[in-house]
Amino acid sequence: MSPTHRMAVRAILLLSLFTGMCVAQYKEYYTQSCLCAPRNLALGATAVQSTTYKSPSAERAVDGNRDSNYHHGSCSHTDGDLNPWWRVDLLDVFAVTTVSITNRGDAVAERINGAEIRIGNSLDNNGNNNELAATVGSIPLGATKTFEFRPIYGRYVNIFIPGRNEYLTLCEVEVFVEHTSSSTTVLRNLALGAPAVQSTTYKLPAAEKAIDGNRDSNYLHGSCSHTDGDLNPWWRVDLLDVFAVTRVSITNRGDAVAERINGAEIRIGNSQDNNGNNNELAATVGSIPLGATKTFEFRPIYGRYVNIFIPGRNEYLTLCEVEVFADKHTPSYTTVPKNLALGAPAVQSTIYKSAAAHNAVDGNKDSNYHHGSCSHTDGDMSPWWRVDLLEVYGVTRVIITNRGDACAERINGAEIRIGNSLENNGNNNELAATVVSIPLGLTKTFVFKPIEGQYVNIVIPGRSEYLTLCEVEVFAD
Structure with a gap:
């Protein structure tokens, strides 16, 4: 081979090596930055x-x-x-x-x-x-x-x-x-799917109905919250972090009794004294017509809790939607942790009657199994439930809401496992925490060192059991 040919071959080999390195680096960069493919926003929604x-x-x-x-x-x-x-x-x-x-x-x-x-x-x-x-x-x-x-x-x-x-x-x-x-570029509704509570509950309409993203104002359609006829009734949403709140929108009941909302106060702050109703007054509702949505704008108020509160009288408080927004230019706007499990695809070992796996990631913490918002397996040996986060995260916290109407002990011994493998349905992934017990209807938070994974499993190993989950929330550092 002539010197010219040897030089040409060497150049080709160097070019191939360099190109391969670039391709590998390109793939690694785009895989890590999650820009390799557009995300299907509808998946699991x-x-x-x-x-x-x-x-x-x-x-x-x-x-x-x-x-x-x-x-x-x-x-x-x-x-x-x-x-x-x-x-x-x-x-x-x-x-x-x-x-x-x-x-x-x-x-x-x-x-x-x-x-x-x-x-x-x-x-x-x-x-x-x-x-x-x-x-x-x-x-x-x-x-x-x-x-x-x-x-x-x-x-x-x-x-x-x-x-x-x-x-x-x-x-x-x-x-x-x-x-x-x-x-x-559009402001995010911070209240959507966040934890909500209220002074009492009239029949079935839980506090979460007011932040389910549905403005349907007909109370009978099931998307409005509703308290009993309380003295000083209240409703509260927990934004899970402190924001500079500048705007709250309220959708009033549309089928009857619009006047019940008159005089309600919007209060925002970080205290739970008097259930949060002593926090700063942001605005007072004069009136809202039947089924209408009214927006209240005010100077930024820093707070984690947003309350709707009717002071000084016995009243029913009905809210068909509450939306909360912050000035997106404030540093705190993006600090709220996102529940990665909310609306994500979920599966389980078996299904008891119609209590499907996705009921545990619907954003509704109603712990009464008969209300239809809890997942439930059959009486399986080593029953399991799994949510697919659709990407790999460094998971640091899992929150579980247990069944509230009966059988709290069934959750005892459940393991939280996190990882990227589907071997043994994901139940061989790394152990993050073990549930000793969760009282009837309560929510318990499990915090641990970051574990990288796409799949989060709840599994009860070693015994025949029914696995019922009324809500599972997953957060990453």
Whole structure:
């Protein structure tokens, strides 16, 4: 080989080595920074639809499974409605630019024709009056079609077939935003899904109903909180950190008795003296019309707790939604820890009756199993429950709310395990903590050194048991 050829070969080898190093560094950098692929905001989010045909619930369309054969059980399906619709709640406002829809693959592809994609922040007409992003001409059997459009700011994404009686079947819906700062320019509702309590509870409407993201103002529809007829009734949300709160929006009951809210005080601060009702007065509610949402703006008040409080009389306090916002330019705005488990995909060893795994990550700490917000396995040997955080986090804290109406001892000995393996359903991952006991209906926090993992398991090893979880919350350092 001539000297010229040897030099050429050496140059090629050096170039290949350098290129390989760059590719490896590029992959490592983008893997660590989580920029390797856009995140599907709809995955595991809360979804509802106009009606349900047989058993395929709305959540089937955001389970991460594009299997397009309806009979395999991963597609949502409405009844034959006039103007059928499906909606996903992204739980925050994003600048949405792309929606992908996977159509049914085994039959009747034409049913999707003419469907509209609508995006916005209103629940008027179930969200179907929000801005039109795109219209589906057609999607072939089993195909996935992507619709791109200019950024539309919204929390809700609807798929809506206007003007005819139709079955709406969706085998997957994926929602994406631009990777620009525009996706984070909208203020976040700090109260959404946070822990809430109230002076008493009238029948079933727990305090959390006022921060479930649903402004439906008809009390009978089940999305409003409601106290008993208390002297000085109150409601309180815990933001879990101190914020410079500047704005609170209240949605009043819409079907009756609008005047009950008159004179309510909004109080904000860090004290729980008198249940938080002695904190600083931010604003007083004069009145709010039936079903209306009224926003109260004020100078920044630093506080962790936001109370709605009716002083000086016996009254029922009903709140159909409370939203809390902070000046995003204050350093404290981004300090609130996020419950990584909220709305994430969850599975369990078995299901007792209809108490599915996702009930334990619905943001509702109601501990009465019969109210329908707790997960529940069958009487398994070594029963387990698992949540998928969808990314790897350094988990430092897990909070468990135990069943409150009976059988508190069933949780005794449960292990919290965290890691990235699905071997033995994730139950071989690192042991973070062991539950000795949790009293009826109480919430217990387990704090430990950071453990890297995508999966968080609750497992009861070594015995036949029912595993019931009324809420599991997961936080990272």
